[in-house]
Amino acid sequence: MTPVAATAEVLAYKILKRHNEEGWVKWAYDMLLAGYETENLLILAGVRGMLDYFEMWTLTDKVLEELEIDYSDQDQVINGYVSYLAQRVLSGQEKPSAALYTLMSMYLDLDYTSLLSDSFDLYYAWKDLQYGEHQWYVLGVDRSNIDQKITDYFKERV
Known part of the structure; x- marks a missing residue:
């Protein structure tokens, strides 16, 4: 499977250290629709309301790790x-x-x-x-x- 196109935006925001809660939640939902499923992806897709910046950052890192999506380059x-x-x-x-x-x-x-x-x-x-x-x-x-x-x-x- 290939990650959804918006994965590029998620990774860019990660290297820029920018917070994009709404975009990350939508991305997680789209990834679920594309057939991906991990524990933290389900959690991220279900986030409603504001999470603390550090909680959201940690959660998205866990999701990317579970999906084996690297953004180090x-x-x-x-x-x-x-x-x-x-x-x-x-x-x-x-x-x-x-x-x-x-x-x-x-x-x-x-x-x-x-x-x-x-x-x-x-x-x-x-x-x-x-x-x-x-x-x-x-x-x-x-x-x-x-x-x-x-x-x-x-x-x-x-």
Whole structure:
């Protein structure tokens, strides 16, 4: 069996040390529907209301351990999450600007990892072109082609 696509997001949040209770609970439920079943996965899927940050962190670690899902390779997790977001953008489930913002934030949170530097530049090029005629982040990009450049960026990452 292959874990559900949102596993990429769960792992990314783990390496970023971000809390995402609602997303983790939904992921656990989707994993159960996909045929996975462990004691802690059942517990996680049934969480209602707020859990303490540390309790949720520990519970998700137990689930990932039980499912033998490793997130120790940061580059692999980042690449998986970029691919996941690209698929969501290209299928219309997520706005390109929102996905770029997410990746740009990860770039900053992960101490400027080179894997995400293009997303940083592209996000700020897009942002500048929302308010002005010029941007200085991506060579050859202007208002006439920024949307296509963003689409191409995500197509290259699926």
